[in-house]
Amino acid sequence: MVSTPWALPRLVVAAPASGHGKTTVATGLLAALRRRGLTVSPHKVGPDYIDPGYHALAAGREGRNLDPFLVGAERIAPLLRHGASVPTPADIAVVEGVMGLHDGAVGRRDYASTAHVARLIDAPVLLVLDTTAQGRSAAALTLGMAAFDPAVRIGGVILNRVGSPRHESLLRDALAEVGVPVLGAVTRVVEVAAPARHLGLVPVAERAPESLAIVTALAELVEATVDLDAVLDLARTAPPLTGPAWDPVAAVGGPADAERPLVALAGGPAFTFSYAETAELLTAAGADVVTVDPLRDPALPSGTRAVVIGGGFPEAYAEALAGNATLRAELADFDGPIVAECAGLLYLGRSLDGVPMCGRLDLTARMTGRLTLGYREALAATDSPVARAGEQVRGHEFHRTTTDPRHGEASAWRWDDAEHGFVSGRVHASYLHTHWAGHPDAARRLVEACR
Incomplete structure (x- = not known):
């Protein structure tokens, strides 16, 4: 180019x-x-x-x-x-x-x-x-x-x-x-x-x-x-940039179908951790992306085919998230792909510090006094809407919570000789934060899974 x-x-x-x-x-x-x-x-x-x-x-x-x-x-x-x-x-x-x-x-x-x-x-x-x-x-x-x-x-x-x-x-x-x-x-x-x-x-x-x-x-x-x-x-002393700009359309190979499925991306005060390139890649792969605030929106947008719930601070808003019972119930029964990272993992569980969450995953979560922080080199342990089993992905952890159990029967990732996260049906959830510009195939797979 x-x-x-x-x-x-x-x-x-x-x-x-x-x-x-x-x-x-x-x-x-x-x-x-x-x-x-x-x-x-x-x-x-x-x-x-x-x-x-x-x-x-x-x-x-x-x-x-x-x-x-x-x-x-x-x-x-x-x-x-x-x-x-x-x-x-x-x-x-x-x-x-x-x-x-x-x-x-x-x-x-x-x-x-x-x-x-x-x-x-x-x-x-x-x-x-x-x-x-x-x-x-x-x-x-x-x-x-x-x-x-x-x-x-x-x-x-x-x-x-x-x-x-x-x-x-x-x-x-x-x-x-x-x-x-x-x-x-x-x-x-x-x-x-x-x-x-x-x-x-x-x-x-x-x-x-x-x-x-x-x-x-x-x-x-x-x-x-x-x-x-x-x-x-x-x-102004910096020399000219000579290489091409990153292009989300080129990264995902462009949309594969004329149909544009609707993907809901969690936002609002409780879910602020999202890279701008995530929505750009989903759009480039052929999706229409809309933001949903689990604190305030009583339902997913009509026609939603997939949900992405990134990181944030659900522990600071647990009672308010619990109070939005209609959205929690909808997510518990949603039959499309769901991708959840860190805060999203906690939100999909049965409870967070004893406060009811969505109940989509059979886990409980609680705050701890220990900070888990660092880069991770992970292998996808199970086929899912965002990764093929055996695919290598780089990510990072950043949390003070833990879940019981630590991983599902079908785990999402494997690193340091241990299993991490949950794959349950069409749900992929874990503590691992990833930047999809580093593995844009995640966006393409998710949009294909919608179809």
Whole structure:
């Protein structure tokens, strides 16, 4: 496929470690640049669903993930170009990193790290530094981060949590010694914080008015403390993107039939974990996709042929989900394919923390004090609407719940010499989150199963 080079300004917001303020700076930059009249494309390294929600609110368009582990390194630049092209071409792309700049998948060196993605998209890095209790050492840290991988270009620094004007002056002088420009300085007294709970920030969809106020405050914070012209100049140093954009139609081979079955995609505050490419791939495979909110919608849309229920926080809405008894009963009897990930798995069980759920699967679920988190390389254990037995898929887990039993007689996946998840009739449910851009055949199989 021939592609015209695109001089898309872009940069990666990174940090030496988690907790330095990447999300604060990235979200504030997105909102501040949008307030300047620019069309901004928001992206997030890694599998996280929550930060892209804040990005989307700030930028006014879908927040999208760039995760080499989930989709393959070869798709990262094409996915960036796709995301920056729809619904309209962006003026600039801002990519928020994950963890520390060089932290990759466990046991794979820097694979799937922020540094890895910065190399794949050939973008300069804007390093956010928590300068609490640091002076000249901040310059040594920056120099070390840059020298560790010379292929990653740190083009500037944002000083975060600066204690005083004298502290800022000391930091600027030290960074000048190592030749790294300071593009902004945020003091401790004006820091804006979003509310958090057991799996990180509270998703945007759960606190829409408050989230909008936070994003507005972050925009004002960045406008007051960051040199936006210098940030734009840095983003413009990225060379043109030369490869083609990812194409969902090409990924699934296009629709196989004139009939367009209706696929219901769970959404609303309880089910916020979904990648934008899921709906795009289903549409490209020939489905009409409609969102259903299990908290509020009493029934599936008329004519629904399949249901996809992604992740989220059903534990925070268990009573309200239980109160929608008509939808629970419909899902218990629904005869089309159902694909459920994590929160969807819990919702399809008999109960969650003793509160009744759909009862479609013979399991109970409860909260625990243990966080299960990490990438997984899984083999499909059973033929299902989204995978053939023996097919290898990459995904991730992110939950503090457990189910009894842990897996069904026919399990969904196998990894680490253990069975995981449930395949029951036309239902496929497990804790594994997957990004369908990495295995688009899932969308094609699901649409074919509808027919």
